[in-house]
Every structure is written in structure tokens, then in C-alpha cells.
Amino acid sequence: MNKWEAYNALKEDELINSHLPETRLMTEENLMELLTKYGAVILKPAAGSAGRGIITISSEGNERLMVQVKLTKKVVTRDDLFSYLTREILKGFAQYIDSGEVNKILSETYIVQHRIPLMEIDHRPFDIRVMVQRKSETPWKVTGKLAKLANYGFVITNVNLGATILPVETTVQRSSLQNLSLQSLLSELDQVALRAVERLQYNYPGIRVIGFDMCFDTQGKVWIIEANNSPHDNIFLQLEDKTMYETMQSYK
Numbered sequence: 001m002n003k004w005e006a007y008n009a010l011k012e013d014e015l016i017n018s019h020l021p022e023t024r025l026m027t028e029e030n031l032m033e034l035l036t037k038y039g040a041v042i043l044k045p046a047a048g049s050a051g052r053g054i055i056t057i058s059s060e061g062n063e064r065l066m067v068q069v070k071l072t073k074k075v076v077t078r079d080d081l082f083s084y085l086t087r088e089i090l091k092g093f094a095q096y097i098d099s100g101e102v103n104k105i106l107s108e109t110y111i112v113q114h115r116i117p118l119m120e121i122d123h124r125p126f127d128i129r130v131m132v133q134r135k136s137e138t139p140w141k142v143t144g145k146l147a148k149l150a151n152y153g154f155v156i157t158n159v160n161l162g163a164t165i166l167p168v169e170t171t172v173q174r175s176s177l178q179n180l181s182l183q184s185l186l187s188e189l190d191q192v193a194l195r196a197v198e199r200l201q202y203n204y205p206g207i208r209v210i211g212f213d214m215c216f217d218t219q220g221k222v223w224i225i226e227a228n229n230s231p232h233d234n235i236f237l238q239l240e241d242k243t244m245y246e247t248m249q250s251y252k
């Protein structure tokens, strides 16, 4: 499921749109506009997965920006940002590509998105995998949820980059959201996921399973980060309680 296409499908539902980080195709103009508007953005390959090619950028003040790829951080000026990113994204090939083509290539392959300030535990951000499944003609159901706590030093929470898998309930309780009601936070997560999957089904009629990456921001608001149409359910085996994993198998 291409991230740009899924975003455009989801944002057709106005309520869901209010839970989507604003996303645009990656051009210099879009990048600078979103950076000015939000102070922090994330770049992703539209057809990427497993955190590959993800670059985060945040304002450091005084026209300086922090660019992070995995554990590597670099401070660049606003003026240098786009050419730095072009080199980073296109790696050694940039010199062989006509500068007029660069914008087009980037906009076909990368998206730029408002970077949500994720909830953290001990300075490690986390997001939440929400599995939504249906059998043919039965209503959609949330069959499992787990938290992915970013590996030390990382700002992205992909499992292959060393994230720790934890139960959602204890993770939310340990975070600074602890003064909000756990039940209402979790039920909002389910409601948003169930409404979003209906919208996806409209554009992708054959789907039976979606693994959403969702998160709470530091205010407790729910966001949808991405929709995976072939999510790995084996990460649920890392939880001590295997009930959710077993439920997921019963949908196959």
C-alpha cells in the first residue's frame, strides 16, 4: 500500500483527516512550507517499509536544522537543506542527474509529512501497531494492539531497527499520558482505526487485514501514521500474552 495513495484515500473522510499528519509530495517548496508550519517534518519513500530511507528534520533555531538518519545526526543551514537532502536521498547519483529533474524524481518517490511529537518513556518514543481484520462479509474488528518503543537514540520505532515490543496498556500508563484515562485513550484508538479501515476498504475493496501504525502525541491526541496491508503478525509473539496472536490466526 503506497503511503501517498493511502493518505489520499484516508483524507477523503473528514474525521479521519483530522487524525492524519499533513502529507505532501517532496518538493523544495512543500518541504520548506511544512517545516515552517510545524517545525519538524519526516521524509519517507512513498513505497518504503521497515524504516528504510526515513529522514527526520527539526528546527534548532537560528536557521539551523537537525537532520537525522537512523543514529546519524547532522546540523545544516536552511539554505543548504535541500541540496543536502538531495545528495542524501540520491546518494552518489545526484551528480549525474540534471538539476531540473531532481524535483520531479523526489516528488515521485518521497513524501514529506508533519512529524508528530510522539509520547515517550525514558526519552524513547513509542507508537502503536493496531491490527484490524475481518472475515468475508463480517464487520471489521481490532484483533490486537502492541506498543513499539524506539531503540536507544532512534526517533523511529521500527522493529527491525531494534524497537522493544511491549503491551499497550502498561506502556501508556508509564508514559506522561498517565493522567488521562487509559480506557478512553485505547477506545479512541480503536474507533479511529475502525473508521479508517472502512475508508480504505472503499478504495481497496479486497482487503481483509490492515496493520495501522498509530500514535498518541504528547497531548494524548490519536494520529494515524501509516496503513500496512500485509502486516507481520509474528511481532505479537513477542508479547507474553499470546491471546491476540491466536485471535489473529483465527481470521486466516
Ligand SMILES: Nc1ncnc2c1ncn2[C@@H]1O[C@H](COP(=O)(O)OP(=O)(O)O)[C@@H](O)[C@H]1O
Pocket (backbone or CB within 6 Å): 021, 042, 044, 048, 049, 050, 051, 052, 054, 113, 114, 115, 116, 117, 118, 126, 127, 155, 156, 157, 158, 213, 225, 226
Ligand atoms: N509523521 C510522523 N511523526 C512522527 N513519527 C513518525 C511519523 N511517521 C513515521 N514516524 C515514525 O517512523 C516509523 C516508520 O514510519 P512508517 O510511516 O511506519 O514507515 P515504514 O513503512 O518504514 O514503517 C513509525 O513507526 C514512527 O515511529
Ligand SMILES: [Mg+2]
Pocket (backbone or CB within 6 Å): 050, 051, 213, 226
Ligand atoms: Mg511502519
